[in-house]
Amino acid sequence: MKRHQTPLGMPKLYIGIKVEKEGKVLSERKEIGHSWTRNAWNAFTASMLGMAGGGSSHAFLGPGMMNAREVGSCYIFNGTDYTFQYSRANSFTFYNNGPYNSNAGNHNFGILIGANVNGYGFCANSVDLYNKIPHGTSAGQMSHQAQAAPVASYDTETRKWKNTITRIFNNNSGDAITVREIGLVFFSGTFYPTNSCLFAHDILDTPEIVPNAAQLTVVYEIESQEFTIDSDAILMGAAGSGGYVCGYKIPSNYPYCDEGFLLIMAPKATGEHSSKKYRDPGSSSGVPISYVDGQGNTNTLISLGANSEIGQFCSDARNAEIGGYNDWFIPAHEQIRMMFNFNLTLPSEERLTESVYYWTSTAIGTNAFRMRSTDSSPSYVNQSNSYYVRLIRMIHTSEFVPAE
Secondary structure, rough: OOOOOOOOOOOOOEEEEEEEEEEEEEEEEEEEEEEEOOHHHHHHHHHHHHOOOOOOOOOOOOOOOOOOEEOOOOEEEEOEOOOOOOOOOOOHHHHHHHOOOOOOOOOOOOEEEEEEOOOOOOOOOOOOOOOOOEEOOOOOEEEEEEOOOEEEEEOOOOOOEEEEEEEEEEEOOOOEEEEEEEEEEEEEOOOOOOEEEEEEEEEEEEEEEEEOOEEEEEEEEEEEOOHHHHOOOOOOOOOOOOOOOOEEEEOOOOOEEEEEEEEEEEHHHHEEEEEEOOOOOOOOOOOOOOOOOOOHHHHHHHHHHOOEEEEHHHHHHHHHHHHHOOOOOOHHHHHHHHHHHOHHHHOOOOOOOOOOOOOEEEOOOEEEEOOOOOOOOEEEEOOOOEEEEOOEEEEEEEHHHHHO
């Protein structure tokens, strides 16, 4: 069995800085962030390991300690579980854009800026900016705008997630302000329901001078480690195990699905027929009625022998072991809906034919359900009609064998 070895490590940080005045870009650059604090390391590690905090309110943040400290406040140590979660059950609408977000005029969390007038270097135990630049229009202050909604993205080439967080600061103080440090404060129930904890603290490689009446834009890009767990992801439409992946198992509590099991659609050349009757003559006696169990339904239809053309077609396919397998069946009501949902992911020559009806294995009285690509759900007609039929099989994801 193939085992994934996904590295556990802190995400990477990148910082974008731009200064503009009267529509003209005065400076713009991007640099690597170096700056996850011990707060962030402790929260990340404790969350993944399922640990709780420990220590004392006078203990220093250091090796062997798993506590945290709020911005400008005391240590948090009282056994609180460190988990990345935050409450939205409050009046602050900025919560809905994540725990790094901040509203206009707020200089307590989100992206913050500072002067670092003494030129200190980075310290992993920092719990606040050295000289935070407050919100306002007086001397030494900058107007903190509401942060833009974060932009999350996934790169299929690198298999990495990235969250982009942006905030604008306006200098209306009457004089130039020099920014030498930038911070990222996480506000949520990470350690306690109303905490704000400094997670990132960057001392800029080069101080940024923001003239009066100019605007500073700060962008944090937080990039995950490579999701090696995605390296062997089985995608819809993938060829293998005798056909093409076309959906997931649908348990009895549908519309939910079980992604641990895959539906495999048989090749069109051997696993599809354009004109078969469900049952002739139609009958309500002993009909398969499951909306999700195509295997059971199909076994019932096969037991009808020549009275069910679709059942006989499937029986022949099993005996012929098309694609090398003998467990094919006719999809049930909900299974064929999923097949149509993922139809366009299959190679064009293997897709369900557009605008024609396909039988399901689900009956209702003397009728049975059928579906076509233009339908939102199956409809039922008399069992003696002739329509297309396409076979599928179901396997556990660990059993999937990619086509060579």
